[in-house]
Amino acid sequence: MPIYEYKCTSCGGVSSFFVQGFREPEDLCCQACGGKDLKRVISRVNYHQSQSDRLSSYDPRTRKSGDFYRDSRNIGLHAEHMLQKAGVKPTDEFKSKIENLRSDPSRVIKDSDK
Ligand SMILES: [Zn+2]
Incomplete structure (x- = not known):
């Protein structure tokens, strides 16, 4: 229920x-x-955040719960946040790397095995 x-x-x-x-x-x-x-x-749990909402509500100073780290959509959020703060536009390479990680987090492990 x-x-x-x-x-x-x-x-x-x-x-x-x-x-x-x-x-x-x-x-x-x-x-x-x-x-x-x-x-x-709309509770935070059910609310389907867009990736840009996610980024703009990201605050590196807050403690993250285990759920935050289990959610693969949060991968690279810190890096994105830092770039945004520095006024640097993420390169396409950066974006596609993050996109790959978010859609298939296990790839990190596979890639680092090489
Ligand atoms: Zn009341």
């Missing part, structure tokens, strides 16, 4: 609810203040 998060429009608190099926539950109320006006928030 999926868990959805709802944000309360009166207190801003976020409540999580199990939701059955695709129908929005009707009688939800805020777990903090009891308010009835809740707006669904």
Whole structure:
């Protein structure tokens, strides 16, 4: 059963609810203040980020969870971030390398075996 998060429009608190099926539950109320006006928030887990969103929200100072490193789409994000910060446009070679790594992370291991 999926868990959805709802944000309360009166207190801003976020409540999580199990939701059955695709129908929005009707009688939800805020777990903090009891308010009835809740707006669904797209949780970080379900939200499908575009690669450029991913890059712009990347912050090297934050601690990364294990999930961050398990997600192959985050490979090379730090390098991309550093280039962007330095105002350097990534070369096509760089981009295709990263693209290869993201689509097939095991290739790194194969390549370094040579
Ligand atoms: Zn509330």
